[in-house]
Amino acid sequence: MGRTVNVGVIGVGRIGALHLRHLATRIPEAHVVAVADVRADIARQQAAAYGVPEVYEDAMRVVSHPEVEAVVVCSSTDTHADLIKAAAEAGKDIFCEKPIDLDLDRIDAALEAVSDAGVRLMVGFNRRFDRDFRRAKELVEGGAIGKPELLHIISRDPSPPPLEYLKVSGGIFLDMTIHDFDMARYLMGSEIVEVYTAGGVMVDPAIAEVGDLDTVVITLRFANGAIGTIDNSRRAAYGYDQRVEVFGSQGVVRTENEYPNTVWLADSQNVRRDLPLHFFMERYVEAYVEEMQTFIRCVAEDREPPVTGEDGRIAIALGMAARRSYEASRPVSLADHMSS
């Protein structure tokens, strides 16, 4: 076990509370010394549950806390860029939930601050730490399928988030597809150079009213010549659907959904099993532990995190290109988007 890292957690809503629990109970190398949340009662409640000594409403108190070495940023998206800058300037290593920001200029400014300060920044693309995708990546990278040529990502949520959330989320491309853009780059080991989006509103007309889509199919061209697709729906009746397939010159790798058990029942009707794990909190719980464990180890062992600020930036740029493709009804090159 490496040395202990003193951590401050900013934002303890759903995802922040999850990271806090993992830091406090599953990652012995981490010691949470402070939490902050603009909702003071929630902050106090979470701090009490995990014996965190310091509790603040003001995130900056965590950033400036002298014992805090690393901050875990789980507050609302609009606060990420400023907190990253402040933490960088305070010399803290940073884990930041995706997205870094919805604006490329603001992302660039934040990344520059990180770079100037020489601190670490890891972005929360948790799926890279899922046992299935990691194993698929390992096989692809190890040459098991030869040269990768085709990629398909299925990524469907069980149901759309509340409209209030959708309004501030940046839209399906920056909120949901962002994960799949990162997965595509991760699995293929090549940059996406062009996207083409076909999409629509099939789940709920109210989603159209807030200017968003709920169903999209995006075609990807990679720098290495490979072609891919991302399939997103905001509503899969059977729950969370998270699968990938990478086809190469010598074979194919596929993942399947994860299930709550392996039990098969056959009766006079059919042969059946329970539905897959319902949503990301169920499916990716161990991936979240692994992700945070990785961040803490990078801090403790002075290593570069495997998911960087640049990864976070590229996914946003891809989301923007996908949106532009949808609006223009034509493929869009990434060249235009990679500079702010």
Place this chain on the structure above:
Amino acid sequence: MGRTVNVGVIGVGRIGALHLRHLATRIPEAHVVAVADVRADIARQQAAAYGVPEVYEDAMRVVSHPEVEAVVVCSSTDTHADLIKAAAEAGKDIFCEKPIDLDLDRIDAALEAVSDAGVRLMVGFNRRFDRDFRRAKELVEGGAIGKPELLHIISRDPSPPPLEYLKVSGGIFLDMTIHDFDMARYLMGSEIVEVYTAGGVMVDPAIAEVGDLDTVVITLRFANGAIGTIDNSRRAAYGYDQRVEVFGSQGVVRTENEYPNTVWLADSQNVRRDLPLHFFMERYVEAYVEEMQTFIRCVAEDREPPVTGEDGRIAIALGMAARRSYEASRPVSLADHMSS
């Protein structure tokens, strides 16, 4: 069992010999009275094997044979349109292998002859008769997944055909994807109104030299608003890969590949099974029987075939649009292509 139908088979190469065998041994309602092939020795050999009384080099002798009620056209593509016209004019019902022709004007002329003569024409989209796709269609049509929203077709060959064949095949879109266009229409029960093609040559540079592609991903827009993709590769190291997935408002339907057996072996290395059925002759053998059985029954029972000349025409038009999309690097509407 219905009444017996007297059949003439034109062309007894690979696919024609297959149909002949099925007509002679698996379909009691069919009686093959004549076969023709420009290669006289092959024609004689096949006729002898299945006890067919009349053997010709000249296909027109089959068409004009007074006892022949229905002709099964399996000769080379460039002969299809003329044979359809001649058979129609002779009042024969017609089964024609895909594609009808590589030219829409010639197709239209052939379909007009069929229409004028009031004979039946069934086009050989054998996959509609596969047990898996048929069951998927049944479920989709029966409402099991609600309103169809997304479709994915994976259709990969084990290895590319000879270059000589590729040169006269019409290219990947008219030779290979044509099956998938038909499958897409069949499964979704809606017309494709726009296609966007991303493609390349990844398997063999020689394919580029004859002006063809070997790997394509085509995005489909359907009249009912649904979106789909077709994934084609000319070379899957593990054999024939033929799968579909239809996602709808209330669920999803998927098919898997077919295997030569259900045996699983686990040893100290891994858990494994044999590769899927290697190519179309293995995978679709029962579908071919079912297809020909269906044609014969339509003739015997005076019913309209489930796969029409119009189906054959639309698949060609879609292939042309897909090619144009590839060349223009933009989505192409089908409106332009549906009239010749």
Place this chain on the structure above:
Amino acid sequence: MGRTVNVGVIGVGRIGALHLRHLATRIPEAHVVAVADVRADIARQQAAAYGVPEVYEDAMRVVSHPEVEAVVVCSSTDTHADLIKAAAEAGKDIFCEKPIDLDLDRIDAALEAVSDAGVRLMVGFNRRFDRDFRRAKELVEGGAIGKPELLHIISRDPSPPPLEYLKVSGGIFLDMTIHDFDMARYLMGSEIVEVYTAGGVMVDPAIAEVGDLDTVVITLRFANGAIGTIDNSRRAAYGYDQRVEVFGSQGVVRTENEYPNTVWLADSQNVRRDLPLHFFMERYVEAYVEEMQTFIRCVAEDREPPVTGEDGRIAIALGMAARRSYEASRPVSLADHMSS
């Protein structure tokens, strides 16, 4: 293709009609010259359907028909032994449906006649020709799992046969388990030397009234030291359940049931597929073709059939031992049973 073999079929009830169809339509090397059935109308009907020239009520007319080289015996069990003897004396090769007889002395007499006449006798253990069990056997024999140590056979019918049938069937051990005894010997390549039966009547009390069981679990000891089990039930709510597993020093081989399609449906309830193929006529149809093809080839090519009269005898002896074990509530050695 080998030379044509002239065949006579005796008994054209369910299984006889099946064999007749395959001989007439799927096996080009066979030519059926005569059929017989004590039910004259059925015999005529079947003969007409497949163009068989000679039709008799009296099986002996088939046996003595000068053109018949091989007889396929599918009449009721009580006629098998006498027909085998008569056919052997007439110098015909013989395919006989299982069981040869329910009495070891009568079996021995029949086998002696076969031996004396120097004709071939193949017994109808169709499951040896199933693609799954054959592949499992191939792997076991090829050393894929090392030395075989454990065997499990699951063999469950969808529903019990009529009581009238059960009364003359010889009971579950001679009627149903007989297939599994043969499968056990086939897969393990070793003789069964001891059996222990645990059984009961769980499906229908009427089965107890005719002195039979409907649910049995039989433990097998093999000459090579391996141990196995057979699980039989006369009623599986989900249809025909036919699976095997062979475990060895270096791995394990398992088969799964066969399904009518590979389609998976997921909706808000569960993930499901259709039930497995319902009964032996669906599951083993291709195995029956393969079996008869094999017999015809053995005749045509002057080879020894892969399933012999001795195989038929041993399975009966094992059924008797299993019954005795059940009655005595103790393991029973086969030594006592192998001589009549």
Place this chain on the structure above:
Amino acid sequence: MGRTVNVGVIGVGRIGALHLRHLATRIPEAHVVAVADVRADIARQQAAAYGVPEVYEDAMRVVSHPEVEAVVVCSSTDTHADLIKAAAEAGKDIFCEKPIDLDLDRIDAALEAVSDAGVRLMVGFNRRFDRDFRRAKELVEGGAIGKPELLHIISRDPSPPPLEYLKVSGGIFLDMTIHDFDMARYLMGSEIVEVYTAGGVMVDPAIAEVGDLDTVVITLRFANGAIGTIDNSRRAAYGYDQRVEVFGSQGVVRTENEYPNTVWLADSQNVRRDLPLHFFMERYVEAYVEEMQTFIRCVAEDREPPVTGEDGRIAIALGMAARRSYEASRPVSLADHMSS
């Protein structure tokens, strides 16, 4: 969250260290106040790792510690009975790893002490807490398969333990099969009334030299008339094999092994996946958490544990009967074994 329970852990070898880790990091309601191990250095090391204040060599110091409410007994089997008695007399609730003891008289004395003191005793049959078996149990109990009639348990270890361990383990029936006897009772909800053992030494002749077996198949008769089998091997080349199947009047329930990921790879050789989770520490890690969580909750909420001392006793009695059956080569009734 319930009230906190103060726990003492006795024995922190492999399984004790596992429980300690879970108590310290995964079960917030537990507070470990003391650990003991005869190996003082190991005790100190484990205590330090999880911040346990009190460390002893002498287990009795844990038992008599005034703050300890519940003891977790993970020391060697020969100490279990005495520690149970001492803990019961000290008024502590007890979790005890299986087996309670290898002698029924000693078990009875321990259970009597528990009963006299009115404390709780839970025995460590961890598999009841596995997500797969628990779901199977739930379905069986809920009537999904009707009346249970047949049971099969496959339970194979990846490799035999050291001979030194085997010598003191009580043999395969008390060390390994004991889990399966408990699983059989758990799944079927009925007592086993008769066992019949077929077994041998197939893995390693040295196992015979210490008087033990390494491969057994045990037939079970249940009080409700159902029949079952347990298949045990000490060496599965492909790893830990843990599956059950319960067949009933209206259907069947099966579990599959658990895998480290869902990734499938197909190349020109075959279609394959990684081996199942290798052994109990991998397969049952979450079951162990669940088990200990359940024990702590029973203590905190004053409820009866779901696995009792009687369950522990019956499994031992069944192991003895299975051994006697093996020695006598006949089925053995449990009536003789249920009283000491």
